[in-house]
Amino acid sequence: MQRNHNHTKICIVEKVIDETPTVRTLIFTDDVLSTVLPGQFAMVWIPGINELPMSVMISQESGKAAFTVRRHGSASTGLFNVQVGQQIGVRGPYGNSFDLKQGKLLLVGGGTGLVPMMRLLTFVKPDDDVTVLIGAKSKNEVFFEDLTNNLLKNNTHRVIVTTDDGTYGEKGFVTSMVEKLVNENHFDGVYTCGPEIMMYKTVQLAHSKGLFVQASLERMMKCGVGICGSCCVGEDLVCRDGTVFNGDHLLSNKEFGHSHRNKAGILENY
Amino acid sequence: MEPSLVTSIGKIQLERPVMLASGILGISLDVFNRLYRSGAGAVVSKSLSTEPWDGYPNPTIFSVNGGGWINAVGLSNPGAPNFAKMIESNNDVPIVISLVGSIPEDFEMMVKQFKNCKVTAYELNLSCPHVAKVGLEVGDDPELVKKIVSTVKNSTDVPVIAKVGLGTTHYLNTVNAAIESGIDAITAINTIRAMAIDVETQRPILSNKFGGLSGTPIKHVALRCVYEISSKYNIPIIGCGGISTWEDAVEFILAGSSAIQLGSAIGDNWIHVFNDINQGILQYMKRKGYSNINEMIGLAKKS
Numbered sequence: 001m002q003r004n005h006n007h008t009k010i011c012i013v014e015k016v017i018d019e020t021p022t023v024r025t026l027i028f029t030d031d032v033l034s035t036v037l038p039g040q041f042a043m044v045w046i047p048g049i050n051e052l053p054m055s056v057m058i059s060q061e062s063g064k065a066a067f068t069v070r071r072h073g074s075a076s077t078g079l080f081n082v083q084v085g086q087q088i089g090v091r092g093p094y095g096n097s098f099d100l101k102q103g104k105l106l107l108v109g110g111g112t113g114l115v116p117m118m119r120l121l122t123f124v125k126p127d128d129d130v131t132v133l134i135g136a137k138s139k140n141e142v143f144f145e146d147l148t149n150n151l152l153k154n155n156t157h158r159v160i161v162t163t164d165d166g167t168y169g170e171k172g173f174v175t176s177m178v179e180k181l182v183n184e185n186h187f188d189g190v191y192t193c194g195p196e197i198m199m200y201k202t203v204q205l206a207h208s209k210g211l212f213v214q215a216s217l218e219r220m221m222k223c224g225v226g227i228c229g230s231c232c233v234g235e236d237l238v239c240r241d242g243t244v245f246n247g248d249h250l251l252s253n254k255e256f257g258h259s260h261r262n263k264a265g266i267l268e269n270y
Numbered sequence: 271m272e273p274s275l276v277t278s279i280g281k282i283q284l285e286r287p288v289m290l291a292s293g294i295l296g297i298s299l300d301v302f303n304r305l306y307r308s309g310a311g312a313v314v315s316k317s318l319s320t321e322p323w324d325g326y327p328n329p330t331i332f333s334v335n336g337g338g339w340i341n342a343v344g345l346s347n348p349g350a351p352n353f354a355k356m357i358e359s360n361n362d363v364p365i366v367i368s369l370v371g372s373i374p375e376d377f378e379m380m381v382k383q384f385k386n387c388k389v390t391a392y393e394l395n396l397s398c399p400h401v402a403k404v405g406l407e408v409g410d411d412p413e414l415v416k417k418i419v420s421t422v423k424n425s426t427d428v429p430v431i432a433k434v435g436l437g438t439t440h441y442l443n444t445v446n447a448a449i450e451s452g453i454d455a456i457t458a459i460n461t462i463r464a465m466a467i468d469v470e471t472q473r474p475i476l477s478n479k480f481g482g483l484s485g486t487p488i489k490h491v492a493l494r495c496v497y498e499i500s501s502k503y504n505i506p507i508i509g510c511g512g513i514s515t516w517e518d519a520v521e522f523i524l525a526g527s528s529a530i531q532l533g534s535a536i537g538d539n540w541i542h543v544f545n546d547i548n549q550g551i552l553q554y555m556k557r558k559g560y561s562n563i564n565e566m567i568g569l570a571k572k573s
Contacts, residue, residue, distance in 0.1 A: 008329075
């Protein structure tokens, strides 16, 4: 019988990988989540603690999926602290996915926003020429660089890491590198996920050059199914209309890049 | 002649009878505009309190096997003052302001916040089943209901609706108290107190343990309540509870509803559901030869 995607399925965490001191990947077996599309998410229940939306990370083994979580608030810290053998509940997948073009592609990821970028890389065609930008504050926060190179080993590709403090890779904000690249190259598709200001600048830069650009947004979510309204951005609901939106649509949304809603639904500026 | 979907809930006139229920998607004016464009006759805000409320931690929603939802969002809302500021610019969308509080003074303070806003009606939440000291706990106390309704009626000329639910006091006593105090209409019903337990982890799923059951499992209970209220009282009714198709909507109108509200159906069928139901009602009216909604209200009571 096909699983109702709204019903929570209990999974056991089989492996935990420390990516950085504050980022971990938790691997578990689940056929449905192992094959989600890039940009889709699951609602993840940490019994007794909280439930939060998570982009579904790829696993190298078939039938397995993962979550890559940064320790931040109470919910994400709860997930970060889950040990091998512990139970988590998953429902989904929810949301839409990226419209992957062919040819010369630019992916821009920051932090755990790299998760849907990694999944997107599993869909690129052998002829695609792929540039991946990984932005981080500092060397000890860089992760998925080796994984990116590995996923693209059969493609013409470049992986560029930027750190704000210059302790690794190129020094500076990742968006300065985006500006340089879109000024010097044509891209058939630009895809981004990460901190909203990074996405906002990336979308602006790509759009100003007439490039096709999409971003996967994150908002506070309660239900994940379009009932509670917590994740609204202007008139869009990230859970039902997104998480992926076209750049031209986003630039016409007055909240994108500027504000998000808190738990009470009050707009707060970035 | 094309039949008309215009309906009157007492003094409240709506272009279409299908409304957004309180608690659903109700925190952004942009979303309200979108819902109105999508076919909603009016939108009801989330229940607003005197101050902002964060609501409960997740999980706040559970999908019932076979249909329906149990939620304990916990009345999260930006607070009446913030919300009033947000809708001050609204001229187009008929907005019903849902209010939740414990004492008459809470409601009086909140109504004052909206003096510069275009408000179609106030809906008093006397029925949320999962937050202490408000909602259903207020609705279960008919004397308190009388005081609150009288206070709100004395504070505004805008029509006031009471939303009732199934608590420990017979809901008809709550309806009666509201009518005696001058209420303009009744919304029936709210979600019904319920819970869900996960057998693997052996614990309640919702963080609040208890929530409110909505959707198809409560449709026929809600329908019975609408029929009972309309049989006993001469008061306009808005039917709410498990409506997801045009047939459901027509059933509620035939039971005595002047309008209906949707909530769970949006989670199941998304925003298109407003237009789908409007079109279905129109086709039914054409087929049966009705020219306006009023001709159909309460027809099931004839036999």
